[in-house]
Amino acid sequence: MTQRFPNLFSPLTIGGVTIKNRIMSSGHDTVMAERGLIGDQLLAYQEARARGGVGLIVTQASGVHPTARYTPTELTIDSDEAIPGYRRLADMAHANGTAIFGQLFHGGREIVMTEDGTLAVAWSASSVPAERYHVFPRAMPEPLILEIIASFGAAARRLVDAGLDGCEILAGWGYLPAQFLSSKTNLRDDAWGGDATRRQRFIREVLAACRAAVPEGFVVGVRISIGEAAPDGVTEEEALAAIAAYDADNLFDYVSVVKGTSGTLSGSGHIVPPSPVVSGYIAPLAARVKKITAKPVFLAGRINQPQDAENILARGEADMCIMTRALITDPEMPAKAAEGRLDDIRACVGCNQACIGHFHAGYPISCIQFPETGRERLFPRIGAAGHQRHAAAATSKRVLVIGGGPAGLKAAAIAAERGHRVTLVEADRRLGGQVRLAQLVPGREEIGGVIGNLEREARQAGVEIVMGVQADAAYVRAAGAEVVIVATGATPYRPPLELMGEPTILQAWDVLRTPGMVPAGGVVVADFRSDWTGLGLATMLAGRGHRVTLAVNGTMAGQLCQQYVRDMMTATARRARVTILTTMRVFGADASAVFLQDALTDEAVVIEDATLVLAYGHQPADALLAELEFDAADGGYQVLAAGDVLSPRTIEEAVLDGLRAAYTI
Ligand SMILES: Cc1cc2nc3c(=O)[nH]c(=O)nc-3n(C[C@H](O)[C@H](O)[C@H](O)COP(=O)(O)O)c2cc1C
Ligand code: SF4
The missing domain is CATH 3.50.50.60 (FAD/NAD(P)-binding domain)
Structure with missing residues (x-):
């Protein structure tokens, strides 16, 4: 079925590396580093995506120097201590036929938070404050500039030693390299600023240091914003001129095109654009880059379906499609696409809640629709890529799930996947509960996709779905289930007035x-x-x-x-x-x-x-739950509960509750 996606499933050779398809997971901070290093959880997370068939993984931003800490949970590559973890990652990726590059990072004045809550001393090209985190940096003296450039080279060398296939310099989104490139944040008048050529020098020297540190064939890429959409950000023209200049000296092997900046509220929205931003919305910028370089161009931005990716590639707007959240939501998406099972793909709805939302709050990332992401070791899945499932329970039981919102659907799907015989009853004539209302909010239309995805998973797992039935205690007794999962949701709360x-x-x-x-x-x-x-x-x-x-x-x-x-x-x-x-x-x-x-x-x-x-807000619709808890001992069944009936929260907790409930049976 890969004929359906001839471009998406064609290999791409860059330097000495052949990537098996054009689907890529770009650098994304998972908040899973352990004391700055790669440990078992980060490995398990990336392994799920490699097993699912992704062609290329770029690791999350990795700090190259002690002054590069932008969060206390940042991954680091500023000492040889990082090498063993990276080696495990490279071995795992290669065992799955996935190419792997490391992302090298210095945020300069973009510091999100520190380990002890104090404000850090930040460095930048010049002493220009950053609007989003209100950081006032110091201008770097030249010895520090040279030290940081050398640290990029040393980090690239560590990636070589660990067996990775390439490195990527994160030079976009208003981070340190971009702070040197922009005429508004680089006010220097020395060898590192004053005119365009001197402002381009920092990135030039970083790329050159990496090139010098790695062997022939090891890929050196650059990720850059084609316009930072901010008053003091790099402009489209500045970025394009810089790419042309570096290309002339063969300093990079590919360009990864993004837009926006970490430095402002509105500019940062482009880093992980939420719904309703449309798929591939910055493809025209990638097309501009393709006009000035013959090197491969990577493109990011809400590309969450293989059809969209195929069209972008077919139109020649990019050579590689970044599908990062698509893979957070469904690590098996490439394998399913290769089999042509498009309806089985759990598409990302662009809510940003559990992925970048968790990152900003300092928690390991996950997905509201697929809480197994980020919990790979807690809820392991087995089987061939594209057909993975949870392992069967010891005994198969009769399970009745009451309520067809996200909690009930997830509980039913996973219980059935684990070999239980599951019936789900929903009082309404349609599934979805509050999510059906949420999708009526302007800009939130895609959120309804969560229900479509969960319903399909439940039906495929063999759940019998009965709609239009208001279950009560008598119904439950008559059903004769051994386990009842109550997921009756919530009703609107009315405060005293x-x-x-x-x-x-x-x-x-x-x-x-x-x-x-x-x-x-x-x-x-x-x-x-x-x-x-x-x-x-x-x-x-x-x-x-x-x-x-x-x-x-x-x-x-x-x-x-x-x-x-x-x-x-x-x-x-x-x-x-x-x-x-x-x-x-x-x-x-x-x-x-x-x-x-x-x-x-x-x-x-x-x-x-x-x-x-x-x-x-809401209050739990828990009358039936209370009744069943009272009746359970006599009725000879076990009662579990999931979702808003326990406490009104969000889709994320509802789905996780459903998973947990199904796992206890
Ligand atoms: C949780 C999270 C963390 C991210 N951290 C990084 C990072 O460390 N480095 C980077 O270059 N981009 C980072 N990004 C941006 C992604 O690489 C990607 O460009 C973005 O998610 C848009 O692609 P998508 O629409 O396919 O998800 C992050 C994204 C997410 C969701
Ligand atoms: S939490 Fe939302 S935006 Fe993030 S990967 Fe999941 S569906 Fe996509």
Whole structure:
């Protein structure tokens, strides 16, 4: 079936390395390094992707020098201590037919956090502060510049010693090399700045140091932003001119094209662009690079289906497709694509929650749809690539799952995969629970894909799905299951309110279903959790002509969302002229006004001529769970629970609960 993807499954030779296909997992910080080194978990994580058929893995950013620490969990390659871990990684990759390059990194002024919470002394080309993390760096003296350049070369040499196939210099996204390249962050007037040639020198010397340190055939690549989309970032023209100059001296073997910068809020959204950014949206930039160099060009940016990747390659916009989150969500995607089983691919929905969201919060990465990612040793999967499953349980049991949201579907799928005989009953005529509502929020349409993916996994595993049945204790007894997993979800929470007269009070869920039910005029969306619901709903209502105030209880709108999602949704809401009030709690309403209270001062805030829409979170729909827990001993069955019925949280916890519940049977 690889004929369906003739470009995607054609090999690519770079230097002395032949990569078996055009699917690549680019550098991504997994937060799995152990004291800066590669240990068992990072190895297991990458092994899952190598076994799934990816052609090339570039390891996560690896600090080349003690001044290169951007987080306390960073992977390092600044001493020979790193070599054994890298050697295990290289051996594992090669055993699976996967090529592997190491990514060499210095963030300069981009420092996210430190080990003990104090602010680090940061270095950059010049003393220009960074907007996103508010770091004020020192300008590097020349001896330090030379030392860091040498450390890139030494790190490349370590990768050779460890048996890797190549190295990649992370020179984009406003990190140290880019800080030297940009005319706005490099204000020097010495051998390292002053004109374009001197600003290009740092990257030039880094590439040359790497070339000099490695043997013929060992690949040296460069990852660079073709425009950083920020006031002080590298411009498209600066980047293209630099590539042309380095190419003229044969300093690199490939260019990996990205956009944006770590240095600003809006620029950083391009690092891991969330939904609704479209697949391959920076392909035109890669096409520009292809016009100035004959070297292979790699492309990143929401390429999450093999069809998209094939089209990009067929159009000649790039030579290698980065599909990083696609592989976080489904490590077996390449093997499934090779077999033509496209409907079996669990597509990434671009939510950013458990991958880059976990990274920013300092936790090991995972996926909301596939919590096995990042937990490969806890929930091991066995079998041939593309057909992996969890090992069978010791005894096969009759399992009844109540509720067809993400928790119930995952529990059912995994229990069935483990050899249990599983029936899932859902009261509604459709599966999905709250996710079906979440996908009605503007910009969150793709989130519904989670349910499609989980339903397919459940059906393929042999789950019998019964819809339109409201299970109660009598139903459960009659079903005769040995194990009952209750995943009945949650219902909207209504806080106590002071009401005068009979004002219209609406629930976010109802408004999402039927936006036309909101009376004309002003609206206050009272958003307790401060996540995507309030922001999305407010934008939706503003788009329908309402004058909208979004009153969030948190310190900022979208506070619980991953930063790129938060900022993109906030920008959309601002453009729609939504007024955002922070630290507000809802107090009450009358026929014409909504009463809020400032949670910091307790002062009243009155919004006249407005209807109140509550996005106030949920409470567990746990009546049946309580009843079954009471009945279980007599009924002779075991009761487990998963998802919001335990405590209303997000899709991520629901799916993980489902997995865990299925594993206990
Ligand atoms: C959790 C996470 C960490 C990342 N860390 C790095 C990194 O260390 N180095 C790097 O070059 N890019 C990093 N990235 C960006 C990815 O390499 C990639 O460009 C991005 O995810 C967009 O590709 P995708 O749409 O295929 O996921 C990271 C991405 C994620 C999701
Ligand atoms: S958590 Fe969301 S964005 Fe990240 S890999 Fe999974 S589906 Fe994709």
